[in-house]
Amino acid sequence: MQKTRVTSFVAASLALALAAGGCSENASKPNQAAAPPPPAVTVSRPITKVVADFDEYVGRFSAVDYVEVRARVSGYLDKIHFTDGQLVKADDTLFTIDKRPYEVALQQVRAARAQGEANLAYADSDLKRGDRLVKGSTITQQTYDQRVQARNVAEAALVAQDAAIKQAELDLQYTELKAPITGRIGDRRVSIGNLVTGGSGGASTTTLLATIVSIDPIRFEFTMDEQSYLRFLAADMASRPEDAGKSHSIPVTLKLIDEKDFVHTGKIDFVDNVIDRSSGTIRLRAEFPNPDGKLTPGMFGRIKVPNSAPASALLVPDTAIGTEQVRKFVYTIGSDNVANPKYVTLGAEVDGMRIVTAGLTADDVIVVNGLMRIRPGSKVSPQQSTADAAPGTPAVKTN
Numbered sequence: 001m002q003k004t005r006v007t008s009f010v011a012a013s014l015a016l017a018l019a020a021g022g023c024s025e026n027a028s029k030p031n032q033a034a035a036p037p038p039p040a041v042t043v044s045r046p047i048t049k050v051v052a053d054f055d056e057y058v059g060r061f062s063a064v065d066y067v068e069v070r071a072r073v074s075g076y077l078d079k080i081h082f083t084d085g086q087l088v089k090a091d092d093t094l095f096t097i098d099k100r101p102y103e104v105a106l107q108q109v110r111a112a113r114a115q116g117e118a119n120l121a122y123a124d125s126d127l128k129r130g131d132r133l134v135k136g137s138t139i140t141q142q143t144y145d146q147r148v149q150a151r152n153v154a155e156a157a158l159v160a161q162d163a164a165i166k167q168a169e170l171d172l173q174y175t176e177l178k179a180p181i182t183g184r185i186g187d188r189r190v191s192i193g194n195l196v197t198g199g200s201g202g203a204s205t206t207t208l209l210a211t212i213v214s215i216d217p218i219r220f221e222f223t224m225d226e227q228s229y230l231r232f233l234a235a236d237m238a239s240r241p242e243d244a245g246k247s248h249s250i251p252v253t254l255k256l257i258d259e260k261d262f263v264h265t266g267k268i269d270f271v272d273n274v275i276d277r278s279s280g281t282i283r284l285r286a287e288f289p290n291p292d293g294k295l296t297p298g299m300f301g302r303i304k305v306p307n308s309a310p311a312s313a314l315l316v317p318d319t320a321i322g323t324e325q326v327r328k329f330v331y332t333i334g335s336d337n338v339a340n341p342k343y344v345t346l347g348a349e350v351d352g353m354r355i356v357t358a359g360l361t362a363d364d365v366i367v368v369n370g371l372m373r374i375r376p377g378s379k380v381s382p383q384q385s386t387a388d389a390a391p392g393t394p395a396v397k398t399n
Helices: 002-028 100-135 141-174 226-239
Strands: 040-044 047-063 066-070 075-080 093-097 176-178 183-185 208-213 218-225 251-255 264-271 281-288 300-306 311-317 322-324 327-333 339-350 353-358 366-369 381-384 395-398
Touching: 040 327, 047 226, 047 339, 093 208, 100 141, 141 176, 218 226, 218 300, 226 281, 226 300, 251 281, 311 339, 311 366, 322 339
Parallel strands: 040 381, 047 395
Antiparallel strands: 040 366, 047 218, 047 300, 047 311, 066 208, 075 093, 093 176, 183 208, 218 281, 251 264, 251 300, 264 281, 311 353, 322 327, 327 339, 327 366, 339 353, 339 395
């Protein structure tokens, strides 16, 4: 019994010694759960630029001049002097109608005029003889009056024949159809040998031969709603108070559907005088130079129209903007290198950056890269951005 108690005491003593040794070993190890260093983030100040607010609209190009080539005289089509789709200049010959019937008609009226001249010469000489005879009472006054009338009729017939010659010359001239404007001609609508119907009856009775559209300059037509129109008028009055309401010559920019930037510059040259009651929109038109002919009538495009006067604004990159449900925020860094969110109101995009209309000042230091590595109130290791841009020339923004 005594031997059993001694054995238990020895076992307990060994256990206590081992436990004490373990505690001493754990206490001697270094602390492996130390806090990590603050995350590195890129910071910058907002960029200040002078920007102008713009609205964007979709529209379609139209030619300044559009002409339907129709014959003024009838006849068989004899020649075609152009290739379908080519550029033509004003007064270039396009079509030739068979001239022979009109040459014959011109010869006939010239012959008739020669006959009229002979009739007038005879009536004039007969009247001169009557002057002597009526004085000697050889012929009656009635006969003399008849000779006067015959001379007047011969004169009137000669005037009518002169007019007939001019008409015949015009008809002969109209057998050659010339381009009335410079532009691009479409495809021929009639082949050689077909009978062409001309005249002054309009599109319902005359034959359409081809169409021509002018190329340079070209117009761009679009519409805007009433509210946008009021903003447009306010911007026009602010930029040109001395000419407000008198004329519209406002610079605009445009891009095609396959272009990323608004590279085409022009100006608004027309604003309609009424707002359409059915749609509540008003029609506007801008004019653009088109020396290379790339802008084609009927083509779609997107146009920027100013709706405010240029003003200074703060811009930040999109990478600096965070989202919290429906609110937008940026992280600002204080003197203690602690990141705190500031809720902001955003405007339009300008040159790849976003305008901040409220909630930020030009002196704020914001995080532009590394938002996912920080939390509100956390300490960060700020690094200055190397892409800070100095304020430059006036930019534009779009809604």
